[in-house]
Amino acid sequence: MDQHETRKKRPSAEREAVCPEARISRSTTLRDDVEILDITNYIPFFLSSINNALSRGASAVYRDRFGIGITEWRTVSMLAIEPEITAARICEVVNLDKAAASRALATLDEMGYLGSVTSEKDPRKRTWWLNDKGYELHATIIRIALAREEALIQGVDPQDLEAAIRAMRIMMKNVKTV
Numbered sequence: 098m099d100q101h102e103t104r105k106k107r108p109s110a111e112r113e114a115v116c117p118e119a120r121i122s123r124s125t126t127l128r129d130d131v132e133i134l135d136i137t138n139y140i141p142f143f144l145s146s147i148n149n150a151l152s153r154g155a156s157a158v159y160r161d162r163f164g165i166g167i168t169e170w171r172t173v174s175m176l177a178i179e180p181e182i183t184a185a186r187i188c189e190v191v192n193l194d195k196a197a198a199s200r201a202l203a204t205l206d207e208m209g210y211l212g213s214v215t216s217e218k219d220p221r222k223r224t225w226w227l228n229d230k231g232y233e234l235h236a237t238i239i240r241i242a243l244a245r246e247e248a249l250i251q252g253v254d255p256q257d258l259e260a261a262i263r264a265m266r267i268m269m270k271n272v273k274t275v
Contacts, residue, residue, distance in 0.1 A: 172201040
């Protein structure tokens with residue numbers, strides 16, 4: 098049997114049941130009667146690809162210049178937005194897993210950018226904030242981050258950008274149900 102014949106083909110009726118209003122999703126196409134992703138129209142592909150490229154680039158710049166990566170920058174940024182918060186709060190807002198947030202906090206603490214206090218109720222929990230050195234780091238990196246954002250959106254019509262931001266806010270809410 099040919100390797101292509103071993104692929105499971107989705108019958109037309111099953112495809113229609115998945116997306117009855119369009120017969121086939123706008124983000125899929127048929128090739129040899131097999132439904133495949135059309136990544137030129139698949140929103141998760143764009144979101145993931147853009148995020149991965151931005152994160153890799155930012156991490157390289159921040160590691161080279163400041164000795165921290167993107168996870169540490171996100172942590173610093175969150176601590177500037179909401180001082181005196183727990184690792185759990187950072188995870189909640191920035192969508193980091195607990196281990197990554199803990200590593201970032203430990204790294205930043207070792208580098209002398211943070212202050213913290215241990216909870217009296219639970220010695221495993223700490224409240225974190227940026228110290229003066231941490232705010233200096235934030236002030237330097239935020240200029241780079243904003244310049245990178247400006248380069249990213251260069252050429253995008255302001256109305257299109259507003260619509261994209263509105264759509265991404267809705268997707269952020271919806272992602273909890275996916």
